[in-house]
Amino acid sequence: MSKKIKIPLTKRCVELFKAFETNEEVILHSLQVNKVALYVAEKLQKDKKKLNLDLIDKASLLHDMAKNKSKSIKGHHSEIAYHNLIVEYPEVAKIVRSHRTIAILGNKSKPKTWEEKIVYYANQIVNGDQIVLLEQKLRHNIEKHRKSKNKRLKAYEKTYQIEKKILKTLDITPGDLVSLNEKPFIYSVKTFLPNKICIE
Numbered sequence: 001m002s003k004k005i006k007i008p009l010t011k012r013c014v015e016l017f018k019a020f021e022t023n024e025e026v027i028l029h030s031l032q033v034n035k036v037a038l039y040v041a042e043k044l045q046k047d048k049k050k051l052n053l054d055l056i057d058k059a060s061l062l063h064d065m066a067k068n069k070s071k072s073i074k075g076h077h078s079e080i081a082y083h084n085l086i087v088e089y090p091e092v093a094k095i096v097r098s099h100r101t102i103a104i105l106g107n108k109s110k111p112k113t114w115e116e117k118i119v120y121y122a123n124q125i126v127n128g129d130q131i132v133l134l135e136q137k138l139r140h141n142i143e144k145h146r147k148s149k150n151k152r153l154k155a156y157e158k159t160y161q162i163e164k165k166i167l168k169t170l171d172i173t174p175g176d177l178v179s180l181n182e183k184p185f186i187y188s189v190k191t192f193l194p195n196k197i198c199i200e
């Protein structure tokens with residue numbers, strides 16, 4: 001019998017964002033990553049890849065949940081989130097941990113499952129709340145973390161391999177993914193940001 005994976009309900013994601021004081025900027029970014037991840041996952045699923053869409057859905061939503069806490073708690077936000085999710089939702093925690101850009105360089109930390117690779121890749125092509133080309137995100141990343149430029153270039157090469165595999169299977173171009181900017185998020189913004197005034 002296959003092991004039952006525990007995945008948080010949307011209601012629980014709302015509570016986690018509240019508990020971690022995840023801000024609007026991070027939530028909008030996460031909604032965009034969530035849209036890309038699910039788009040890719042649903043298409044790969046059709047290619048007979050066995051994927052847990054609910055797992056990808058919630059892990060992509062929560063991957064940056066601790067980003068605003070990393071200023072007050074020591075450690076990278078992916079690690080903070082991992083330690084807070086591991087007991088209740090171990091599979092979600094593992095995906096969240098491996099989303100860090102340089103995680104791809106470590107044998108232990110790199111995204112290994114398709115669920116991990118999809119969330120990792122989706123995050124790599126979302127800059128702020130916009131879907132961009134992988135090269136654009138890299139440039140932004142280097143600009144932000146000049147000291148780790150070489151590591152980031154290496155991470156990019158590996159991410160590019162994942163991108164190549166995904167795009168080949170999906171038979172789409174990077175531009176097709178960028179054009180998803182015009183599509184609405186999967187979730188209503190109001191679900192996570194009830195006070196935000198927006199036209200949806």
Ligand SMILES: [Fe+2]
Pocket residue numbers: 029033063064123
């Ligand atoms: Fe992110």
